[in-house]
Structures are given as structure tokens and as C-alpha cells.
Amino acid sequence: MGENEKKEFHFINEQIKKKPFYRRKWFTQGAAAIALALIFGAAAGVMFAIVQPWASNQFGKPDEPTQIVMVQEETHTQETETGQTEQKADDEKETAKGRKKNSKETDAIEEYRMHYDQMKNVVDSAENSLVKIKSYVAKMDWFSESYENVTETSGLVFRVDSNWLYILTSSRFIKSAQQITVTFPDGEVADAAVRRQDTVTELAILEIPLKSIKESTIQSISAISIKGISSVEKGEPVIAVGSPMGYTDSINYGMITSITECEDVDGEYKVIATDMAASDMSYGFLLNLDGNMVGIVAQKFKQTGAADTLIALGISDISYLLEMLAAGRSLPYTGVVGKSVSADVAEHFSVPYGIYVKKVNTDSPAMYAGIQAADVITEINGESVGSMSEYEDILRKYQEGDTLKIKVRRKSIGGYADVEMKLVMGAR
Structure with missing residues (x-):
């Protein structure tokens, strides 16, 4: 028999078939559980049908439960509506109070801003009377090399006559000065000389020839009046201008905390204490809210142990002294x-x-x-x-x-x- 004529040979000719679902283990177990549940349910029903009549005969039937009926009062809606009305009224009141409070806060802020604007206007009006003063002192260091020490403070245009311009300042800052320069508000610079100074009050008057100052500068400056201001009171607000913070062009606001009499050489002076912070370099002038000068800063008169606050001499007690200094007369x-x-x-x-x-x-x-x-x-x-x-x-x-x-x-x-x-x- 040839190769083409050979028949195929298979080792297994039978075909494997899947087991039917009703013969599987999970199906048989589920069916058994259902059958048992039906048997137990039927038994329980039979027992209830037998026992229930017997129990009724023995113990009697239970009383019918009392039915409780909740009756809604007719005023409930009215109370709710009234409560809502009152709540709405309260809300409106609170809103009104909030608006009123915000209005008061706004008014207070505006009033606060207005007060400071008014004080700034006083400062602005005084700017034309304030000048910067620099004193130059030549010194020698440890190596015998010379150097120039420069001290800066503020001054006040005190008086202008036909030939001279007089400036009020502190003698503390011009001691031993070889040169003194004055810078006016418009930037003009001029040399100044000491006319007279007082070591007791540390006040000094500088003089500048008018011919050395530009006409435009002379026209732009003004002198602050020191006459007629004799009464200041404790608690009165004041403005410090000049160098109250220890550097020029500084300002401060505060109030007078005390006014005392202080004895010194050949005199008694009215000392004005304020609540404004001060340092050893503080100098300047106290103005009231009308822009009039009421005091000249003089830290020398600060009491021992007192707080480092701005101290001034009352202008009423030193007006004669200033006039004498400006006149060049000795005291x-x-x-x-x-x-x-x-x-x-x-x-x-x-x-x-x-x-x-x-x-x-x-x-x-x-x-x-x-x-x-x-x-x-x-x-x-x-x-x-x-x-x-x-x-x-x-x-x-x-x-x-x-x-x-x-x-x-x-x-x-x-x-x-x-x-x-x-x-x-x-x-x-």
C-alpha cells in the first residue's frame, strides 16, 4: 500500500464534552438549600395555624392600640410668620447699626485726617522761616592729619532789617566753628557769622549781610513772630519743627505734659516738657496750632532721670534775652x-x-x-x-x-x- 493511500491514524477518537450545569456541585447544593427552606417554611406555617387559636383561647386577644392624633394649632402659622417678621426687623436693625457704625468709623477717620492736614498746613506755613545750618571745624586726628568735622542743625529767621538778616539757633552746634553756612528753603547758601550767644540758655543769633543774599531768596523768606505768646497750658497740642528728631527737616506732633519753673544763672525760666521723643541732637521750635512760636527746644533743661522727651524754654521768659542777642548787646x-x-x-x-x-x-x-x-x-x-x-x-x-x-x-x-x-x- 502506497504512501498516498495511507489512512490517518488518531490515538483518541472520542470528543470531550462539558458537564451539564444541573449536574454541577453548586447547582445541587443550591437546590438542596431551597428545598430545605421550603420544608421549614411549611412546617412553621402549620405550627402557627395550630398554636395561634390555642393561645387566643388561653390568654385572650390583645387590646386595640390607642391611636394618638396630633392636632396642629392654628396659631402656629401665625407665630411662625410673626417670628419671621420680628427676625427680619432685627436683621434690618442690625444692618442699620452696621451702616451707622461704619459711618461713624468713616467720620472718625476723616476727622483724624482733617486734624493732621491742619497741623501739616501749620508746618508748611513755617517752612519759609526755617533754614539749615552747617558748622565746620578743622581738627587733627591721632596721626596729626587734619580733617573737617561738620555739624548740622536747624535755625529760624528771627529778624530782617535794612542791612542784616538774623537767624536764631543753638550755640551747642556752632561752638569753635571756623565756618558757618546757612541754606535757605529755596536752596540758596550763604555764609553766616555769630552775632551773639548765651552760654546759659545755649541760644545764639547768627547774622548774614543782605547784600550776600539774592533778592528772590529775601522775598521768599519770612520771620515768625515771638511777641504776644505768653500763655501755654498743660495738655495743649504743639508742633515741633526744625530738627526735633535729631536731623534737619524733621517734624513731630505731641502735647505739653508739664510746665515748670527752673532756676539757672541770674534768672528763672519757664520749662515746657512734651511727650515727643528726643535725642542729644534734637533742636527746633515749638509752634501752637495757630502757627505761633511758643518755645525753643533746649535739652539742657531736661531734669535728671526724666524721660528722653522734647524740652523747650517758654518764649515769654526769653523774649528780652533774644532781643539783646539780636541787638548784639551783652547780658x-x-x-x-x-x-x-x-x-x-x-x-x-x-x-x-x-x-x-x-x-x-x-x-x-x-x-x-x-x-x-x-x-x-x-x-x-x-x-x-x-x-x-x-x-x-x-x-x-x-x-x-x-x-x-x-x-x-x-x-x-x-x-x-x-x-x-x-x-x-x-x-x-
């Missing part, structure tokens, strides 16, 4: 630091009425005349003295070189004794 000098002894104090402490001498300056006319601390000055050239203001007024009648007859009362073992001495007036 009377005795070297006495005294305190007024009032009639009440004199009676209570058995001290003579007059000027109690607290201190006598070294190398002063008072020391050379023989006046001592604890003496009480009662007369000068026959005029009785009862207060420091009277003492100042009497001294202003005399000039340097005049001889004064001073009568004092000096305490001794047997009480106070009268002592007369001669004092030759000096100048400061």
Missing part, C-alpha cells in the same frame, strides 16, 4: 543761681524774704563780691528783691562794669545778720 551777669523765697515760706521756715542763693558760679562777680550759698539777697542798690523776676528786672538796668551794692542776710550762730558788699557787674 548782665552776676553768677547767682537763686530761688524766690515767698512770704509764706519765709514765715513758715523762718527764712528772710528775698532771693535764696542756691549756688554761686566759680570765677563769677558774685563769688568775688563774697556772696555765698545759703545767703538771702534782700536789696540791690536800695531796691528790695522778693523774687527772681524782680532780680532780673533790676539787673537789666545796669551794664557790664557797673558797681552794685548788694545787701544779703547771712545765717550765723545768733540768727541772720545783715551783710553789705559791692559787686561789679559782669557780662555773659
